[in-house]
Amino acid sequence: MLKISGNTTLVLNINGEDREIIAKPSDTLLYTLRNQLGLTGAKPGCENGDCGACTVLVDDWPIKSCLMLTVEALGKKITTIEGLNNIPIQKAFIENWGFQCGYCTSGFIMVCHSLSIHHPDADEHTIEEWLQSNLCRCTSYQEIRDAINSILK
Amino acid sequence: MIPFNFDYYKPNTLTDAINLYTELDSMGKSPIYYGGGTEFISMARVHNVHTKAVIDIKGIPECNIHVLKNTKLTIGSAITLTNIAIKNHFPLLSRTVKRIADHTIQDKITLGGNLAGTIIYKESLLPLMVANANIVLEGINGSRTVPIMDVFCKEMNISKEELIVQVIIDERYLNLPSLHVKRTKNEKIDYPLITLVALVDQGKINIAFSGLSDFPFRTKLLEDILNDESFSKDERIKKFINNIPYKILDDLAGSSEYRKFMLNVMLNETLENLQEAL
Numbered sequence: 001m002l003k004i005s006g007n008t009t010l011v012l013n014i015n016g017e018d019r020e021i022i023a024k025p026s027d028t029l030l031y032t033l034r035n036q037l038g039l040t041g042a043k044p045g046c047e048n049g050d051c052g053a054c055t056v057l058v059d060d061w062p063i064k065s066c067l068m069l070t071v072e073a074l075g076k077k078i079t080t081i082e083g084l085n086n087i088p089i090q091k092a093f094i095e096n097w098g099f100q101c102g103y104c105t106s107g108f109i110m111v112c113h114s115l116s117i118h119h120p121d122a123d124e125h126t127i128e129e130w131l132q133s134n135l136c137r138c139t140s141y142q143e144i145r146d147a148i149n150s151i152l153k
Numbered sequence: 154m155i156p157f158n159f160d161y162y163k164p165n166t167l168t169d170a171i172n173l174y175t176e177l178d179s180m181g182k183s184p185i186y187y188g189g190g191t192e193f194i195s196m197a198r199v200h201n202v203h204t205k206a207v208i209d210i211k212g213i214p215e216c217n218i219h220v221l222k223n224t225k226l227t228i229g230s231a232i233t234l235t236n237i238a239i240k241n242h243f244p245l246l247s248r249t250v251k252r253i254a255d256h257t258i259q260d261k262i263t264l265g266g267n268l269a270g271t272i273i274y275k276e277s278l279l280p281l282m283v284a285n286a287n288i289v290l291e292g293i294n295g296s297r298t299v300p301i302m303d304v305f306c307k308e309m310n311i312s313k314e315e316l317i318v319q320v321i322i323d324e325r326y327l328n329l330p331s332l333h334v335k336r337t338k339n340e341k342i343d344y345p346l347i348t349l350v351a352l353v354d355q356g357k358i359n360i361a362f363s364g365l366s367d368f369p370f371r372t373k374l375l376e377d378i379l380n381d382e383s384f385s386k387d388e389r390i391k392k393f394i395n396n397i398p399y400k401i402l403d404d405l406a407g408s409s410e411y412r413k414f415m416l417n418v419m420l421n422e423t424l425e426n427l428q429e430a431l
Binding site: 001002003004005006024025026027028031047048049052055058061062063064066067068069071072111129130132133134 | 154155157159160162163164165169173190191194195197198207209211212235251254255256257258260261341342
């Protein structure tokens, strides 16, 4: 049985690399990524699971990192926005003006990237279902939808 | 950011989980079983829940079962709502869980967490109620399998150390004609004003609700009224609404009068949609 108590050295697989961090059980993945590893692409927004600005991929599925304990990430493959390197959805966001202030962008890109992995031929209903997990207060929704549509089959 | 510390345990067996809970409880650590953790983390952040020990059940094999075998569908309590929707063994349950929170959160919420949480809506319970599902509980005295309706009657009636392990649904219910209707105050993604789930079994409608009262419910009294064809549709609906045995919620999401109005609309929709199957 795994037991973790207090600050503990742990190894997480982040963006394809095993990274050593120190975390206690009450630490959320969001703050471990940001404060321990300097991966600030995942943004703290509502910290209540509503806005999606902190979305990362866990085993290729989008997860709001504000609602995941760091210790739950042991043995999982974590991907953050920093782990994506000029993939099609990033280019599509630029070409379709899919952002304004940019605060929500990394979360939206992670969701869109996961959608393109799991449903490369997603229909409008599926796209809407996935995108509803994230909020953009600048209301770039149509441009974001254009971006994801441009890379799906 | 959670403003207090706790110990984290991830047992590999049910026996270890139950023994651990009992031991930690006797030490005054107020342990909690942990599935997806979405409710726990959001409530802990604002001091609405406190514990000194979290027992993560996701390493227990029995809680991770998701299989249709020997005419029974068994779903472990650690199975996520996304996984339920993808496997889609029970389409009514799939449709219901796809309207709980949002798509990303569904990757984290577990069936057990939705059933055992403190949020009153527990929408995944509704399809299980109308399909007469059983629930498997593990406690200090071993395992017991009981009708889910016996456990969720106004509140969750289980011992504090008991762990929800699985739900079991008879295969014959999985593809019966059914309906899921969810109405919210404004946004599509929100807690329900009313969620209604109905299923036609042997020419009769089984029906359950969330958001109408401060707990999900299904009652024989109301089903008998709805299924009494000696009355017209309008008469049945009126009688149904006048005989709800529980206090109808009256809150910011909607007044009790508005909920009655909406229920009228939803019951009409139910009878129209399920007409052919009756």
